[in-house]
Amino acid sequence: MGAINLRHIAAARDFRKRYYRRTQVGATPGTVVMDSKAQISTVSLVSYDAKQFFEKRDLSAEEISVLKGRGKNLWIEVVGLANIPMIKQICAQFGIHSLVVEDVINNHQRPKMEAYDDQLFIVTRIPSLASGIKLSQLSMLLGNSFIISFRDDGDDCLNLVRDRIRWEVEDFRQHGLGYLAYTLIDTVIDSYFPVVEAIGDDLERLEEAVILHPHDEQIYEIYRLRCDLLDLRRVIFPQRDMVNLLISDDSRLISACTKVFLRDCYDHLAQLVDIVDAEIEISSSLLEVCHFFISARMNDVMKTPTLIATIFMPLSFIASLYGMNFDRSVSAWNMPELGWRYGYPFSLGLMAVCGLGMLVYFLCKHWIKPPKVRRRR
Template sequence: MPVREGLLRTVYRPFRRRTKPGSVPGTIQHDPTLPPTVCDIVAFGSDGIEERREATLNDIQELSDRFAVCWVNVVGLGTADMIKKIGEFHKIHPLALEDVVNTHQQAKVEEYEGQLFIVVRMAKLEPRLWTEQVSLLVGKKFVVTFQEQAGDCFDTVRQRIRKGTGRIRSRGSDYLAYMLIDAVLDDYFPVLERYGVDLDALEERLLSGQSHNVIPETHRLRSEILQLRRTIWPHRDAVNVLIRDEHPLIQTDTKTYLRDCYDHIAQLSDVADTYRDLGAGLRELQFSLDSQRTNEVMKVLTVIATIFMPLGFIAGVYGMNFDPDTSPWNMPELEWAYGYPFAITLMLGIAISLLMFFRHKGWLGNSNS
């Protein structure tokens, strides 16, 4: 099973705060490289639903007056004026808007004058890992979500609103906020599953002897999993704040569902820890296999060197240039008719004896002892 090459390169976006040091708190400094701001609305209640694409402030006002809950989904943070107007319409605190456009925030929950500001991070593999900040402003009759760019995991929520399944149309804005948070958290599970597939593929490559370039790939996968875990963990504290603290916007029944989100975060953290340990185990396995292969090579080379040591000694003795005519003690075996066959037989016998001895000791092949 091949490992997805794209996953082995992590996108580490540098920390960049848009507002300059010393700026007035609440200053909105947008990123001009982001897509222009587009506003979509899904307004609903127990008696119906209405959606509008590329809506205006007048559309927001009209639908907010007619329906019990108005979900305003703001896509793209490239138009500062539009973001300011939406913030002024919903009376969003300037500090919350500042955090909306500074997209390096971790998951958190803050309270502003009867509103809740919630930040979650959405994981994406396209094909490389990166996370996108999603900011939620929860009011009495509205939820405003801010996304950096188009594409999200909220289609299941939209479908449930359109079809009227479950309790979402009969509940308030707090339940809609729970559904959006739950959709973001649930989207982490397939991401982690794909990492599990990649780790299994790396293990298969290691055990099959295809260890080329496995160490860098294992290290990169483990780094991405660590990055993912660091993104998941702050959600635990954020959801815990929603469950623990009393707030008029969060109903008691909704807190029951939020506890399920808390359990999901714990599961995600456990899976990420498991995959991180698997990555470390694969790295240790690679080192062990490399060490084993090196030992096997060294053993073969040692056996060859050990066999050729006595053979080299015999050949060296026979290669000495002592004249037997000068003295009868100067290598008399050179004048023996069977001297050469004797030397060859002696060297062959020593080599065979050493091979049998090594095999008997288990140093070469299986031991018979």
């Protein structure tokens, strides 16, 4: 049992999502340290307005400088954060603050919204469910005529947004870049629901399995799901605060019409908070139930040898009592039973009566269940 628990602890530790600062203590603000696991950087550009749509991929920083004045609304998407010089060059072209560049590349940031002069810096996290929850950072910088998004994960969950820009001429292109920022945030928030629902399905399956067939492996699985839920809760709460800041912010980059849609995002995040909190409570209860059943099973295992030892206690007392070597010739009180004709059968009978008596007592107390008799059909 102990070896299994140690294995569970070691394996479950792999599911704890921990984020470490890569900059040294006391480093200058704006210091950028590349992640050794960062993906190769690729840049794409989407330019659109009510009349035209233009898209180009695999661009360099120089090509971005040439194309940045094309179109009314410009969306530059950087996927992969390995090419730090190129990222810095693109940010310099749009006058992006060095602290924003640091938060983009050091991607352990919590969801937030920060205002920089005539720009809004927004950080959110995209969930994915493979072997456990993965939360990749999506950074967005919203300006007057551009929005730049940065992410290191190659999972292109934002294709739907690109398709909407391409095809929804009346519904999408009539709005400004603030609406595009809302659409990106809304797409990220909607991607949480399938993940939360999948975890809920796993909890329902485990809930039935724990009651019907409890075993040690379930503790590990429940603990893994609980770690995933805690990670989700850790990012959903600040995302709700971030959306609330966007709603209450007086920046002209977010129109009053877009803030109405952002209120819908806030409502979705409130629903996610309720669902995740409820599932965390269920996982905690399942852990307690699983521990209870395992403890009850261990008690059942230990009950049988304990009852056997209890039955043999008076038998051992009788055997040890008559095993004392007192000299009967000295006194008539020194174990007169040893001189009886039927002394030995008497001691065996006394042991049998004591043992059977305790067995009947345990059966009456329902501490021992009588064997089930199978009837022939």
